[in-house]
Amino acid sequence: MAGARALFFFFLLFLLAFAFINASSAIPRKTAKIYELKKGDFSVNITNWGATILSVILPDSKGNLADVALGYQGIGPYINGTTNFGALVGRVANRIAGARFVLNGTAYRLIANDGKNTLHGGHRGFGRVFWTVKEIVDGEFPYITLYYFSPDHEEGFPGDLDVYVTYKLSGAYELRVTMRAMPRTKSSPVNLAQHTYWNLGGHSSGSILSHTVKIFASQITPTDDHLIPTGSITPVAGTPFDFLTPKTVGSRINDVKGHGYDINYVVNGHGMRRVAIVKERRSGRRMELWANQPGVQFYTGNFLDHVKGKGGAVYEKYDGLCLETQGFPDSVNHPQFPSQIVNPGEVYKHDMLFRFSF
Ligand SMILES: *[C@@H]1O[C@H](CO)[C@@H](O)[C@H](O)[C@H]1NC(C)=O
Ligand SMILES: *[C@@H]1O[C@H](CO)[C@@H](O)[C@H](O)[C@H]1NC(C)=O
Ligand SMILES: *[C@@H]1O[C@H](CO)[C@@H](O)[C@H](O)[C@H]1NC(C)=O
Numbered sequence: 001m002a003g004a005r006a007l008f009f010f011f012l013l014f015l016l017a018f019a020f021i022n023a024s025s026a027i028p029r030k031t032a033k034i035y036e037l038k039k040g041d042f043s044v045n046i047t048n049w050g051a052t053i054l055s056v057i058l059p060d061s062k063g064n065l066a067d068v069a070l071g072y073q074g075i076g077p078y079i080n081g082t083t084n085f086g087a088l089v090g091r092v093a094n095r096i097a098g099a100r101f102v103l104n105g106t107a108y109r110l111i112a113n114d115g116k117n118t119l120h121g122g123h124r125g126f127g128r129v130f131w132t133v134k135e136i137v138d139g140e141f142p143y144i145t146l147y148y149f150s151p152d153h154e155e156g157f158p159g160d161l162d163v164y165v166t167y168k169l170s171g172a173y174e175l176r177v178t179m180r181a182m183p184r185t186k187s188s189p190v191n192l193a194q195h196t197y198w199n200l201g202g203h204s205s206g207s208i209l210s211h212t213v214k215i216f217a218s219q220i221t222p223t224d225d226h227l228i229p230t231g232s233i234t235p236v237a238g239t240p241f242d243f244l245t246p247k248t249v250g251s252r253i254n255d256v257k258g259h260g261y262d263i264n265y266v267v268n269g270h271g272m273r274r275v276a277i278v279k280e281r282r283s284g285r286r287m288e289l290w291a292n293q294p295g296v297q298f299y300t301g302n303f304l305d306h307v308k309g310k311g312g313a314v315y316e317k318y319d320g321l322c323l324e325t326q327g328f329p330d331s332v333n334h335p336q337f338p339s340q341i342v343n344p345g346e347v348y349k350h351d352m353l354f355r356f357s358f
Helices: 002-025 076-080
Strands: 035-038 042-046 052-061 065-067 100-103 106-109 133-139 145-151 161-172 174-183 212-215 217-221 260-267 273-279 284-293 295-299 322-326 346-358
Touching: 035 145, 035 161, 042 161, 052 322, 273 295, 273 322, 284 322
Parallel strands: none
Antiparallel strands: 035 042, 042 052, 052 065, 100 106, 133 145, 145 161, 161 174, 174 346, 212 273, 217 260, 260 295, 273 284, 284 346, 295 322
8 A cells, every 4th residue: 555655656756757857847948939910911020139120011102012220131141240220229229428427326347349339238238138038929910029128237237227128000001119117126327219211112122312301300419420419509590400490311411420320319308209200202102200318329320331131132321211209318427318218017018109101
C-alpha cells in the first residue's frame, strides 16, 4: 500500500516536472513579427522591433495604391540601420547636448551616439529594441498596443519606465498614435517621437521637394552647427522656415544653412491641434497631422544617401520627409523650454493623428 502511494507520488512529481519544462519551453523567444492593421484599402504594417511602422498603403485619387512610408526590405536591415525609418524613438527623442544633464541635483551621463551628443535615446534607444505586443484587435477600428520596459540607467537615464504605444486605424484613412509612459520610482525626462519618413507620391517615387507643406508654427528653436538648440526662440516670418502659408518644400531649401530642413518648430496653440498639412499634386494625396505636443521636428531626409529600401528602391537625399511631434530638443538643458520631466505618479501623454485624403 505504502509502495503504491510512493509510486503515485513520484508519478505526480514527474507530471509536474514535465508540465514545467513544457511551459518554460513555451515561453516565446523574442523574434520580430509583422502585424497588419487593415481597414478597406488602407493598411499599416507594424513590427515589434522598435514599435516600427513598416508600411502605410493608401489609394490616390484614381484608386491606385501606394506605400507612402519609406522602409527597409524585410526586418533584418532595421537591426543596424541608422535612418530610424518608422521607429518609435525615445527615451528622449532628438538631441541632448554633451550627453549629459542635471536633474534634482544629480548629474546624469548618457551614451553619446552623435558626436558628443545623445540622439534619439542613445545607441539603441526605444527604436532598436524588442517591444512586447500587449493587444492586437481586428474589427472596424483595428489596433495594436506595444509595451516596452526601460530599466533604470538604460543608456544612462534615471529610473524604471513603462512605455506603451497604440497604433489604431481610428476612422477612414485615419491613423492614431497614442504614446504613454510612466516612471516607476524616479523623475526622468521623457520625449517619444514617431519617426516615419513620408513620401505621398509613394516611397520609391523620388524627391519630396515638390510636396506642398503648411506648418502651423510661427517660431522655431534655432540650432548651432551640431543641431543643438541655441536656447533662443525666433520667428519664422521672412525666413526660409516660414511654412505658415503653404509652399513647396524645395521653394527655399537652398537658403537653409546645412543640408536641408532639420529643425524644431514651436507649434502654435496648445492641446490636440493641427500641426501640419502635406500635399502631393500628382497623386492628389494629402496628409493632415494633429498632435498635442509643444513642437514638431521637420526633417527632409537630408542624410539619406543611397539607402537600400523596400522592393529594390534606393533612397537619396530629400526622398522622404519627417514630421516628428515632440517636446523641444535638449529641453533638459534649457529651463526656458517646456519641461519634459515626468515624475513618478504622472503619465507622459503624446497623441498624434494622421488624416489622409486623396
Ligand atoms: C503587411 O503584412 C502582411 C502580413 O504579414 C503582408 O501580407 C503584407 O504583404 C504586408 N504589406 C506590405 C506592404 O508589406
Ligand atoms: C548588426 O551588426 C552587428 C555588429 O556589427 C553584426 O554582428 C550583425 O550581424 C548585424 N546584424 C544584421 C542583421 O545586419
Ligand atoms: C525632480 O525635479 C522635478 C523637476 O524640477 C520636480 O518636479 C520633481 O518633484 C523632483 N523630484 C524629486 C523626487 O525631487
